[in-house]
Amino acid sequence: MNGAFQIPTMAEMMAQGKQPEVLFWVGCAGSFDDRAKKITKAFAKLLHQAKVNFAVLGTEESCTGDPAKRSGNEFLYQMQAFMNIQVLDGYGIKKIVTTCPHCFNTLKNEYPELGGNYEVVHHTQFLKSLLNEGRLKVAGGKFKGKRITFHDPCYLGRANNEYEAPRELLHKLEVELIEMKRCKSRGLCCGAGGAQMFKEPEKGDKDINVERTEEAIGTNSTIIAAGCPFCNTMLTDGVKAMEKEDTVQVFDIAEMIANADDL
Amino acid sequence: MAYLPNIVFFLALVFGIGYFARNIRKVIRNIKLGKEVAASDHTSQRWSNVFRIALGQSKMVKRPVAGLLHIIVYLGFIIINIEVLEIIIDGLLGTHRIFAALGSFYGILIGIFELLAVLVFISVIVFWIRRNVLKLQRFWKPEMTSWPKNDANFILYFEMILMTFFLIMNATDVHFQELNQGNWVSKHIAEWFRNAPETTLHLIERTAWWLHILGILIFLNYLYFSKHLHILLAFPNVYYGKIAPKGKFKNLESVTNEVKLMMDPSVDPYAAPAEGTENPAKFGASDVMDLSRTQLLNAYTCTECGRCTSECPANQTGKKLSPRKIMMDTRDRLEEVGKNWDKNGGFQADGKQLLDDYITREELWACTTCNACTEACPVSIDPLSIILDMRQYLVMEQSAAPNELNVMMTNIENNAAPWPFNQMDRANWINEL
Numbered sequence: 209m210n211g212a213f214q215i216p217t218m219a220e221m222m223a224q225g226k227q228p229e230v231l232f233w234v235g236c237a238g239s240f241d242d243r244a245k246k247i248t249k250a251f252a253k254l255l256h257q258a259k260v261n262f263a264v265l266g267t268e269e270s271c272t273g274d275p276a277k278r279s280g281n282e283f284l285y286q287m288q289a290f291m292n293i294q295v296l297d298g299y300g301i302k303k304i305v306t307t308c309p310h311c312f313n314t315l316k317n318e319y320p321e322l323g324g325n326y327e328v329v330h331h332t333q334f335l336k337s338l339l340n341e342g343r344l345k346v347a348g349g350k351f352k353g354k355r356i357t358f359h360d361p362c363y364l365g366r367a368n369n370e371y372e373a374p375r376e377l378l379h380k381l382e383v384e385l386i387e388m389k390r391c392k393s394r395g396l397c398c399g400a401g402g403a404q405m406f407k408e409p410e411k412g413d414k415d416i417n418v419e420r421t422e423e424a425i426g427t428n429s430t431i432i433a434a435g436c437p438f439c440n441t442m443l444t445d446g447v448k449a450m451e452k453e454d455t456v457q458v459f460d461i462a463e464m465i466a467n468a469d470d471l
Numbered sequence: 472m473a474y475l476p477n478i479v480f481f482l483a484l485v486f487g488i489g490y491f492a493r494n495i496r497k498v499i500r501n502i503k504l505g506k507e508v509a510a511s512d513h514t515s516q517r518w519s520n521v522f523r524i525a526l527g528q529s530k531m532v533k534r535p536v537a538g539l540l541h542i543i544v545y546l547g548f549i550i551i552n553i554e555v556l557e558i559i560i561d562g563l564l565g566t567h568r569i570f571a572a573l574g575s576f577y578g579i580l581i582g583i584f585e586l587l588a589v590l591v592f593i594s595v596i597v598f599w600i601r602r603n604v605l606k607l608q609r610f611w612k613p614e615m616t617s618w619p620k621n622d623a624n625f626i627l628y629f630e631m632i633l634m635t636f637f638l639i640m641n642a643t644d645v646h647f648q649e650l651n652q653g654n655w656v657s658k659h660i661a662e663w664f665r666n667a668p669e670t671t672l673h674l675i676e677r678t679a680w681w682l683h684i685l686g687i688l689i690f691l692n693y694l695y696f697s698k699h700l701h702i703l704l705a706f707p708n709v710y711y712g713k714i715a716p717k718g719k720f721k722n723l724e725s726v727t728n729e730v731k732l733m734m735d736p737s738v739d740p741y742a743a744p745a746e747g748t749e750n751p752a753k754f755g756a757s758d759v760m761d762l763s764r765t766q767l768l769n770a771y772t773c774t775e776c777g778r779c780t781s782e783c784p785a786n787q788t789g790k791k792l793s794p795r796k797i798m799m800d801t802r803d804r805l806e807e808v809g810k811n812w813d814k815n816g817g818f819q820a821d822g823k824q825l826l827d828d829y830i831t832r833e834e835l836w837a838c839t840t841c842n843a844c845t846e847a848c849p850v851s852i853d854p855l856s857i858i859l860d861m862r863q864y865l866v867m868e869q870s871a872a873p874n875e876l877n878v879m880m881t882n883i884e885n886n887a888a889p890w891p892f893n894q895m896d897r898a899n900w901i902n903e904l
């Protein structure tokens with residue numbers, strides 16, 4: 209990166225009387241988890257490169273409530289939702305982009321019934337539109353011709369029917385996309401959804417993330433592309449469990465684009 | 472006594488249809504034990520789903536072999552039933568092949584029926600082999616105990632027998648064979664009977680005719696006890712199926728009201744509840760009465776095909792959870808509640824419930840809410856919604872979440888994130904750029 213850049217919070221923007229084009233909803237994983245933070249930074253760099261006027265909520269952002277709702281704690285979920293809606297509406301937010309499909313799904317589908325109405329897009333969708341508008345250039349770079357497989361996040365794919373945006377980006381990176389047998393609407397979960405991320409799995413004969421990683425590695429790809437910080441963690445753990453860290457890497461598509469020409 | 476057959480036929484029809492109607496009323500009564508749901512929205516989308524998914528079998532063909540075979544049996548079922556109309560009119564009026572007046576068109580019609588009958592017969596045999604010889608995994612999961620397995624096979628035998636009677640009936644119908652129109656298949660079977668005297672043939676024809684129609688009436692009444700109720704319920708079930716994106720889980724209104732009260736500073740939290748306010752609503756579901764009517768209709772519609780279970784990540788990795796079992800348990804419990812109702816003229820507490828007595832917590836907590844089951848289901852059933860309702864009961868009524876989840880939720884309450892990080896560090900990544 210040629211020199212650091214500043215990312216304003218909404219409070220700062222507001223103080224200057226400005227409105228961003230889009231709010232970047234970072235999400236809890238993207239804010240705190242060391243691996244996921246890399247995705248956050250990569251995406252922020254891409255936004256900056258494409259000259260997108262964006263802001264974050266900073267310390268005013270709070271868990272969307274997804275893991276609480278899916279654990280069955282509707283109370284906690286709605287408390288979180290109402291608080292977030294208050295903040296978002298206070299800043300007059302119209303459009304939100306997020307790197308987490310869980311935040312994306314909750315903000316987009318579940319907040320409207322509690323009064324929060326925003327245009328919400330997943331970062332792969334947003335990057336795709338930046339490309340189409342010619343604001344961002346993506347070229348193969350170092351991923352050109354590499355065998356890569358893509359893991360569909362449940363909350364982007366089945367939950368919201370978006371299978372093409374991430375694949376279009378991979379296509380632009382000129383990779384050789386090898387689909388797993390269970391892909392798109394039949395994609396196998398990474399094992400993290402429904403708050404499983406936060407607990408040990410029930411008794412069984414295998415961990416879901418290992419089952420999925422085996423399938424991904426079975427495509428003989430050197431990179432497993434993901435579009436969700438939780439899938440990313442699960443698959444990275446899977447690769448470690450299979451002792452394949454030396455030959456297989458897990459990347460978010462945003463990281464791949466940012467890395468393609470060494471941003 | 473010339474009218475005796477007509478009278479017997481009439482009685483068989485009345486009894487057969489009457490008993491069926493009685494059981495269907497029971498199904499409806501049981502479904503109505505569930506909570507009312509609003510489904511007056513998206514009417515055109517709902518009808519289009521019925522045409523695409525139920526009538527058009529669009530989800531069945533995602534698995535091409537089973538899908539194609541199923542379409543044959545399903546088409547056979549619908550089309551051959553036109554023949555049943557003729558049988559009923561003949562039976563009531565004492566006529567013989569009344570539609571034959573249609574001339575050569577009748578020939579074509581029957582010809583098609585005969586071809587379909589053969590195709591159905593072959594498909595059913597392949598189905599039987601898949602279940603019993605190839606032992607496809609999804610038909611041999613633990614919830615497929617003896618009754619579900621037998622139920623599936625009974626239906627296959629039924630189909631084979633009905634198709635056989637239909638073809639024999641045509642083959643031994645001397646007039647029909649003499650017409651030589653539409654006996655595309657049965658003329659070959661007629662060969663086997665070539666040397667039989669005409670009276671014998673007539674006897675066989677009548678017997679096959681009677682057994683065919685009685686078989687259909689028995690089949691109709693068998694539906695209520697079987698997973699084959701789906702041939703009727705698939706249509707309303709798909710109509711009432713979820714329209715919203717799969718990721719959108721329903722909003723609990725009762726919670727919204729309470730949360731609004733809690734967050735509204737103008738409300739006095741210590742005020743006595745207004746008079747006439749009902750008992751606070753129960754959150755989530757521990758028994759079938761807490762579920763919605765759509766969910767109960769789902770349970771009656773389930774074909775026990777196991778497509779959901781075979782796509783379930785938890786099930787594939789050896790966990791106890793099976794979305795098909797969730798649906799089968801719901802139906803079994805609902806039937807039990809229904810019988811209790813019949814016996815006592817209302818529901819008498821029986822010390823049992825859906826939770827724990829049928830569906831265990833271990834199953835509920837294994838779900839990743841990935842929606843693979845709802846995507847796979849050919850008739851728009853939503854096992855995930857039942858799992859979530861039961862989790863809501865466990866968490867909000869019983870505070871019985873697994874400990875790690877309690878920790879996660881406490882973190883959200885205290886730190887606004889599922890992990891114990893300091894909220895003030897949330898934007899630290901910006902300075903690490």
Ligand code: SF4
Nearest residue numbers: 783838839841842844
């Ligand atoms: S949503 Fe739950 S029950 Fe359905 S397939 Fe996924 S893990 Fe299994």
Ligand code: SF4
Nearest residue numbers: 773774776777779848
């Ligand atoms: S819920 Fe649907 S997919 Fe699952 S067994 Fe029943 S009919 Fe088949």
